[in-house]
Amino acid sequence: MTIIERLQQYKELDPHKVALIVDDKKYTYDDLYDAVLSIDINHISRIVNVAKTKESVKNQVLLIQSQSFLEQLVYWLGALYRGYIPMVCHNEMDIDYIEKLSLVIASEGVPPLSDFGVLTSGTTGRPKPLWRKEESWREFFDIQNNIFRINEDTKVFLQGSFSFTGVSNMVISVLWAGGTIVTTSSLRPTRWIKLLERYKVDHIYALPTKLRLLVRHCKCKLPFINYIIAGSQVLDRHLMEQLQQICPNMEFILYYGASELNYITYCTGKEWLDREGTVGRPFPTVRIKEHDGVIYVTTKYHIEGVSDTYTVNDCGYIDSEGYLMFTGREGEVINKGGYKISISEMEQYLQSLHGISEVAVVNINDDIRGEDFVAYMVLEDNAELSKIIELIHHERPSVEWPKAVLEIPMLPLTECSKVDKRKLKEWYNKG
Helix, strand or coil, rough: CCHHHHHHHHHHCCCCCEEEEECEEEEHHHHHHHHHHHCCCCCCCCEECCCCHHHHHHHCCEEECCCHHHHHHHHHHHHHHHCEEECCCCCCCCCHHHHHHHHHHHHHHHCCCEEEEEEEECCCCCCCCCEECCHHHHCCHHHHHHCCCCCCCCCEECCCCCCCHHHHHHHHHHHHCCCEEEEEECCHHHHHHHHHHHHCCCECCCCCCHHHHHHCCCCCCCCCHHHHHHCCCCCHHHHHHHHHCCCCEEEEEEEECCCCCCCEEEHHHHHHCCCCCCEEEEECCCCCEEEECEEEEEEECCCCCCCCCCCCCEEEEECCCCCCCEEEEEEEEEEECCCEHHHHHHHHHHCCCCCCCEEEEEEECCCCCEEEEEEEEEEEECCCCHHHHHHHHHHCCCCHHCEEEEEEECCCEEECCEEEHHHHHHHHHHH
């Protein structure tokens, strides 16, 4: 059964079931399916012609240009229904970049049998297009939904653009299960909390950066939250404790994945606390191995054009119990005059210090050592930066001291809710 056929099934079986709530506007499965069938493809989209292949008759990529979550979703589904290859553009992409992307797609073409495209987040450079068959997601939905405890009664809150793989995959997987998505265009955590309370949401899907914003602004208990699903950014025990205080009935589920490979590993909050630094054990049907410190993943649920065993050049090792211990992406190491410092390990250390709410380590050029790093910090109330710097100097060797420790009120985020380190580096270089 295809994704569109699944939606049609829910329309026929339970047409009045709410599929989507966007800023208090409700859309039933009947509304959603009818919208998919009735859209005007040319309204907010750009069609890119690519060469036909023997394996596939599809030869048109539909670049969807809208900042409306509803339009992004409906046009993506509508393009699938009509036999196009849809790709949702990131909100920050300007006309010039979309033009360049169109030329790249037209000249490079699309792998045979591709059903849709996704864009990388662009946190380390320009976003690049990746291509997938529908079954590379569809056939994994039941597996991931079982791990994430998602079913027809589930209400998942998330915030972000449908253009990001994690968001789009979660949205479609919830619809596949017959559940309900609750979202908002607002970046204000107070707005998120109101929606959580109003609709008694039982799942939150968010990266730790947004969870930290949530706990900072939440002044009440959220006992109806049963699960918090989070990506494997820098976690710390204090954040876990804060989440447990405001969501006393929740179970925390941490996952590690990649746009190229889908979900890879997962663990519970308790497992993470017992093995700080782990990103868990493999999802069912997924296998992992480590070679020379680099993680290799074997799965059939990957993008087109790569082998079943593939690496995105993330680094780590597998412990004696089969848990993957993540140490960072290859190249995310500061070479400070020959002394190697892992950015992710340094961030984990700094995040563990009392009084630090958020932290980001940024590598910089240094005339003497070649490379060095600075640390940007968001401090908790009553924390003193001088005391934190004193503690770092006491606990770490001098070669691991940041060149500068800078306090800011909030870390800048990219549209995919990751820390915008390019912006932080720009701030530092501008002085």
